[in-house]
Amino acid sequence: MELLIATGIGVLTAAGIYLTLRLRSFPVVLGLALLSYAVNLFLFSTGRLVTGAPPILSKDAAAYTDPLPQALVLTAIVISFGMSALLVMLALGSYLEGRDDGVEGDGAEDAPEATSGEAR
Incomplete structure (x- = not known):
């Protein structure tokens, strides 16, 4: 069971990082979102x-489940929902303003090119 959960976390993390490094806002x-699931x-x-x-220790229970991670996950779900809503609105605003959801490059192609005869 632990191997399955660890593999799932690894796959979600790898896919989330891969998509986060794309040059479009929707991916x-x-x-x-995949990183928050991980x-x-x-x-x-x-x-x-x-x-x-x-989930709570009782007199007749031999073992119990720790409720703290469950509370943390519920809190993380609410925070990731708010973060996703904000990112979607920012991406939508960027798309509506520029009619393109692409992210500009590293700035090298945005800078004006200097010619060899031009003095600085």
Whole structure:
């Protein structure tokens, strides 16, 4: 079970980083969403993967599940939803303003080219 969760976290993280490095705003939004899913899975798995155990210690329970990672994941879901909504609105505003959702390059092609006869 731990290997499956670790593999899932790794795949989500790799896909999220790959999409975040794209030159379009929509894949960046998707990449950040995948990264937030990976963080949620990681936080959830820190509370030990126990099935069938109650979330709160009771007198008749032999084992219990730690409720803190569950609360952290719920908080992270709310924060990532707000962050995704903000990023979508920023990407939409950028697209509507420039009619293109592409990200400019490193600035080398944006700078004016100097000719050999031109003095600075």
